[in-house]
Amino acid sequence: xxxxxPIVHDQPLAGLNTFRIPARAxxxxxxxxxxxxxxVRADPALAGLxxxxxxxxxxxxxxxxxxxxxxxxxxxxxxxxxxxxxxxxVRAQAGENWHAFxxxxxxxxxxxxxxxxxxxxxxxxxxxxxxxxxxxETKDVFHSLTAFDMASGDLRTLDAAACRFGxxxxxxxxxxxxxxxxxxxxxxxxxAWAPNLRYAELANAAHEAGLAAPTPREVGALVEAIxxxxxxxxxxxxxxxxxxxNPVVSSxxxxxxxxxxPNLVHHRQPDGSEKLAAGWLIDQCGWxxxxxxxxxxxxxxxxxxxxxxxxxxxxxxxxxxxxxxxVAARYGVALEPEPVFI
Numbered sequence: 559x560x561x562x563x564p565i566v567h568d569q570p571l572a573g574l575n576t577f578r579i580p581a582r583a584x585x586x587x588x589x590x591x592x593x594x595x596x597x598v599r600a601d602p603a604l605a606g607l608x609x610x611x612x613x614x615x616x617x618x619x620x621x622x623x624x625x626x627x628x629x630x631x632x633x634x635x636x637x638x639x640x641x642x643x644x645x646x647x648v649r650a651q652a653g654e655n656w657h658a659f660x661x662x663x664x665x666x667x668x669x670x671x672x673x674x675x676x677x678x679x680x681x682x683x684x685x686x687x688x689x690x691x692x693x694x695e696t697k698d699v700f701h702s703l704t705a706f707d708m709a710s711g712d713l714r715t716l717d718a719a720a721c722r723f724g725x726x727x728x729x730x731x732x733x734x735x736x737x738x739x740x741x742x743x744x745x746x747x748x749x750a751w752a753p754n755l756r757y758a759e760l761a762n763a764a765h766e767a768g769l770a771a772p773t774p775r776e777v778g779a780l781v782e783a784i785x786x787x788x789x790x791x792x793x794x795x796x797x798x799x800x801x802x803x804n805p806v807v808s809s810x811x812x813x814x815x816x817x818x819x820p821n822l823v824h825h826r827q828p829d830g831s832e833k834l835a836a837g838w839l840i841d842q843c844g845w846x847x848x849x850x851x852x853x854x855x856x857x858x859x860x861x862x863x864x865x866x867x868x869x870x871x872x873x874x875x876x877x878x879x880x881x882x883x884x885v886a887a888r889y890g891v892a893l894e895p896e897p898v899f900i
Contacts, residue, residue, distance in 0.1 A: 563598065563601070564587065565585055565587055565604075566586040568584065575619075576796065577796045579620045579865065581900075582624070583610070583626075584625050585607065585626065586630065587629055589629050590633045590634075590653070592706050592713060596706070609629060610626065612629065612631065613683040614683060616679040616683070616798055617683060617896065617898060621870075621875060621899055621900060631739070631741075634654060635742075637649055644750065645748060646747045647701055648666075653681070656674075656689075657677065664774050668747045669774030671694075672775070673760070674781075678792055684696045684743065685743055688723045689726075699746060700723070702718075702743075703716050703741075705739055705741060706739045707738055708738075713741075714738065716729075726896060755777070760781065763783070764780060788858055790856055790862060795864050795866075796864060798863070802896060803836065803896050806834075815890075822838070823838040834891065837859060843885055845881055849866060850873070850876055850877045850880060851869070852867055852873050854866050855877070881893065
């Protein structure tokens, strides 16, 4: 193996994933830039190993040890690049903490990311997952990113079209993007900002706070308060946030469900399909606050699965499968997990 790369062997990973699931990596490298990735690619022993690219560990579930090389993206740095076509361009390195980066933009008086406050993880993971909350997704504020191509050794710049964003999806989750490792991300924030309060919960919070024309920082504070009230802090209770994607069904299927379940929570999509609230479906099946062994459903939010102390990844999988079976049996709807199972 490359003598100048600080490879760590048999690295514990429990502290590097928000579920706090115990696992180990046979080989581990903390990556701060493209030069290290190029060195990995050039080393025959390292290049041939299975790879896992790790950010904040907030969107994965370890079900086994990693018998390969973990590349922990840890590059730091952020900067305002200037204005272009009515947008303020802001760049951050992949290893930057996402919430801290959102706070940085708000401190600079820039709006656009406030609805995405307090989402765990790193900047580099945001476009991979196309993270979203309260009516905003990464794609809505995305300009471009720099990625290292492990197949060719090239640095590539990808715009939004090249990233092929979808609902919690992007090219990086598919075969064509598996060799691309995100190094930095540039966001395009509106120079002429207006609050996005189209989610009723957020609009109600602004009204209750007496904020007729809230600032970006005030909207961010409202989002933080809502999330802290509903969701567990990963530092206190191991979890990966929302465990299931909100299922999307046809308008006909939604109408069929509404005949039997008139209180069904659903949101019409631009293409005419309907997005159902996975948390509501799980709650109606009686799972909120329940557990199977050391893995449970958070008592305040049925969409969040939690590690009650000493859960293994297989415990969480068993709980998730039981929930999926109940929702499918009752509603005929398939729930798809958000986290990547390792």
